[in-house]
Amino acid sequence: MPLHLAVTHLNEDKALEMLKLLHREGAGLDTVNVTSVDRRTALHYAAFQGRSRLVSWLLDAGARGDLKTSNGLTASGLAVLGNAEHEMAPRPAPGSKRATQGLSKKVLRRLRDAEFREGKPAGPRFAV
Numbered sequence: 001m002p003l004h005l006a007v008t009h010l011n012e013d014k015a016l017e018m019l020k021l022l023h024r025e026g027a028g029l030d031t032v033n034v035t036s037v038d039r040r041t042a043l044h045y046a047a048f049q050g051r052s053r054l055v056s057w058l059l060d061a062g063a064r065g066d067l068k069t070s071n072g073l074t075a076s077g078l079a080v081l082g083n084a085e086h087e088m089a090p091r092p093a094p095g096s097k098r099a100t101q102g103l104s105k106k107v108l109r110r111l112r113d114a115e116f117r118e119g120k121p122a123g124p125r126f127a128v
Helices: 002-009 012-024 042-048 052-060 075-088 105-115
Strands: none
Touching: 002 012, 002 042, 012 052, 042 052, 042 075, 052 105, 075 105
């Protein structure tokens, strides 16, 4: 599950670079929607961590927003939980930045649209 590892353990720039490399090397739709033991995809992890660029890229690559974790949560549900967690976290010192800020409203809207497309993924926005 290299996508899961890239999304969870690398900073956003490096993770995006890794996702693009995997895509170029032939990782297709089957890889984008691979699930972990608890049925989480790379999209679930990226959404919860508030990584807007990764979520957008994964959706463009054909990640399905309607897949649910073993707890019954979609990526948009995890994004809402992640955003709430970011809001409740202690404020950073002046001049410093949080690791993530939560998903942008535009990306969260895209994620919700992907979830509610009659249970069918929209498909990739670029060739895989």
